[in-house]
Amino acid sequence: MKALWNLLRRPSVRWSMLSLLSMGFIGGIIFWGGFNTAMEATNTLEFCTSCHEMRDTVFAEYKQTIHYSNRTGVRAICSDCHVPKDWTHKMARKAKASFEVWGKLVGSIDTPEKFEAKRMTLATHEWERMKDSNSRECRNCHNFDSMSPTIQRSSVYRKHMEAKAAGKSCVDCHKGIAHQLPKEYRDPDE
Structure with a gap:
């Protein structure tokens, strides 16, 4: 039980790297999706004629x-x-x-x-x-x-x-x- 507690409290470098890469991957997808959505929103007729x-x-x-x-x-x-x-x-x-x-x-x-x-x-x-x-x-x-x-x-x-x-x-x-x-x-x- 103590070993599990230590693992949860202080993850290994391998698990830290995996967590970092996973978060980076997910963050990249969210950023790219938001960026692409904003780009496409500026291509609409409504946007172009808003001024x-x-x-x-x-x-x-x-x-x-x-x-x-x-x-x-x-x-x-x-x-x-x-x-x-x-x-x-x-x-x-x-x-x-x-x-x-x-x-x-x-x-x-x-x-x-x-x-x-x-x-x-x-x-x-x-x-x-x-x-x-x-x-x-x-x-x-x-x-x-x-x-x-x-x-x-x-x-x-x-x-x-x-x-x-x-x-x-x-x-x-x-x-x-x-x-x-x-x-x-x-x-x-x-």
């Missing part, structure tokens, strides 16, 4: 597009276009997005007028990000190889195949597909 800058400007514009309402009933939400799916790129994007939140906190885009004054800068940053990733988020739903010559109009299909052959990114031709173009925007092809 008036988004709700009253770009969200209102987006609601008028085919990405919001279409014959198939498939709806793309903010994170479908603005947040990569894979973990590494998602974390990098979330880190950059924290600077956008900073803009809201310090008041640089907290009114419609301030937002419109920065729209070209904000759009340019997003277009550059999309160009650098070869429109990775667009290609989650749209893929040149899946485009049908019998369903698309022939002129549209031809343009898509020309864009594919030229190595163009979706954003090269489709700026303003979900949001208004900035007043200062000039199409380089015009």
